[in-house]
Amino acid sequence: MKSIQAFLSRPYLASFKLMAFIVVLLISLALRFLHMGESIDGPHSWRQCDTASYIQNFYQDGVDFFHPAVCWMGGYKTLILEFALPEAIVAWSFDFLGASNFTSRLVFILFFCVGVFYFYKICRLMVNERTSQLATIIYTFLPLSYYYSRAIHIDFFALSASFAMYYHYSKGIANQSPKALAIGSFFAILAFLVKAPYAMPFVLPLLYQIYKEKKWSFCLKNSWIFLVPVIVFVWWVRQAAFINSQAPDWSFIPGYRKFDNNAKWYFGSFEHRFILRSWMTLGGRFIDELGVGIVGIMLLLAGMMHSWRKKQAPLLWFWLGGLVIYFFTFFNLNVIHNYYQIPFVPVFALFMALGINRLSDHQGSFLKRRLTFIGLVVALLLSCIYYSETLFFTRDTEYETIAAHIEKRSQPGDLVLVSHDDHSVHCPWILQRAHRNGWSVSPDILTDEIIHQLIAENCKHLAIIDDKIPLGLKSIITDGYAMETIDLKDEKGKRLYWINLIK
Incomplete structure (x- = not known):
């Protein structure tokens, strides 16, 4: 020894x-x-x-x-x-x-x-x-x-x-x-x-x-x-x-x-x-x-x-x-x-x-x-x-998928309003991954008034991630905005409602 x-x-x-x-x-x-x-x-x-x-x-x-x-x-x-x-x-x-x-x-x-x-x-x-x-x-x-x-x-x-x-x-x-x-x-x-x-x-x-x-x-x-x-x-x-x-x-x-x-x-x-x-x-x-x-x-x-x-x-x-x-x-x-x-x-x-x-x-x-x-x-x-x-090291694949759809359907300079139930008004999860600027407003507080106010701020697209369009958004249905529905194959039945806010 x-x-x-x-x-x-x-x-x-x-x-x-x-x-x-x-x-x-x-x-x-x-x-x-x-x-x-x-x-x-x-x-x-x-x-x-x-x-x-x-x-x-x-x-x-x-x-x-x-x-x-x-x-x-x-x-x-x-x-x-x-x-x-x-x-x-x-x-x-x-x-x-x-x-x-x-x-x-x-x-x-x-x-x-x-x-x-x-x-x-x-x-x-x-x-x-x-x-x-x-x-x-x-x-x-x-x-x-x-x-x-x-x-x-x-x-x-x-x-x-x-x-x-x-x-x-x-x-x-x-x-x-x-x-x-x-x-x-x-x-x-x-x-x-x-x-x-x-x-x-x-x-x-x-x-x-x-x-x-x-x-x-x-x-x-x-x-x-x-x-x-x-x-x-x-x-x-x-x-x-x-x-x-x-x-x-x-x-x-x-x-x-x-x-x-x-x-x-x-x-x-x-x-x-x-x-x-x-x-x-x-x-x-x-x-x-x-x-x-x-x-x-x-x-x-x-x-x-x-x-x-x-x-x-x-x-x-x-x-x-x-x-x-x-x-x-x-x-x-x-x-x-x-x-x-x-x-x-x-x-x-x-x-x-x-x-x-x-x-x-x-x-x-x-x-x-x-x-x-x-x-x-x-x-x-x-x-x-x-x-x-x-x-650690968990991937947000849902956000990555949504971001890819948004990036594909918009131009780099476009301002996008994202509405997801997990997002507060300060949330970058989807916008950053989509390489877009814009706003984040959850569906439960999103209204026609907010949308029209943001259109005045040059918002060009609205992305709603939910199982349905919120009932309070009458203008989205009646005002003739072009809309595309994308199935996200989500367990909760969520879809991406992609709405062009420029007529």
């Missing part, structure tokens, strides 16, 4: 361990290429469709950060959901790599890889090399990472920028380097403009570091460097609200609103935090999509208990504390969108890595320790893959 331990402890094996680390990371990235198709899959294909609309508009009409376009705002199109730098970079890449969802996914994976690098660097600030490598591997395999890193989705750009912000701020504080702080503020600007909430959890660990290292004087002296991202962010929020307030007044459409005041959407009501159903939804996600079942939860708890008892990695606990504040602040968004749990992925990965080390290091012999370590890692990674492949 001692001979095995001596062999495995030889210096040249350090390079072998590094190579194994890199190989496993490459395998993790390679698995994403099994899901690089043109279909925008679920869950949350809604947000991906909006992102794809931004990209396509930037590619066709040029990048204009003050006028990004969604597909469900008719001919007006402009809606600012974030500072669309990730989408602009993807659109610019189309000139070299071709305009496709594959290219979009590839660029978003590159954003993710930047975050992987910085996450590893952050881990090294908190734990040893072995734990850092293991946590980095787990980070790339956990389901929310596995799925969203190759989705047409901005969140890992924002998280990667937040990682870089924290790392450079931390180094700047430790080394009393204004240059490092300036680099941190550059990344903070990117994070704040694209998705500020994802940078929020890093405030507590930074404050703890300043307190622990007694760097208050240095930070106060250079406080203007920290203030620059805040000033830029406040300016952008005001600018975005003003631009969104200029949207047309389509109040005749029930549920339509301008996106100039989103506080209720972001924060929800205080009472919302006490709704049992919300907690059941979140609990299921934390167990399956973050904890990956019993294996991951066991390792997570083992890592947390060991770290707490040994007072190991205090920065990690302050990071977790920042996440708790983030979670309750943006509770409404966390309930509605599972991708708002993405900031938890790196912390879960670190605690799981600590748990694996804790459980394996307390096995008797050297060989048992190594076999336990390998067994736990393999079990966790296989569990990650299983939950990812089971829960």
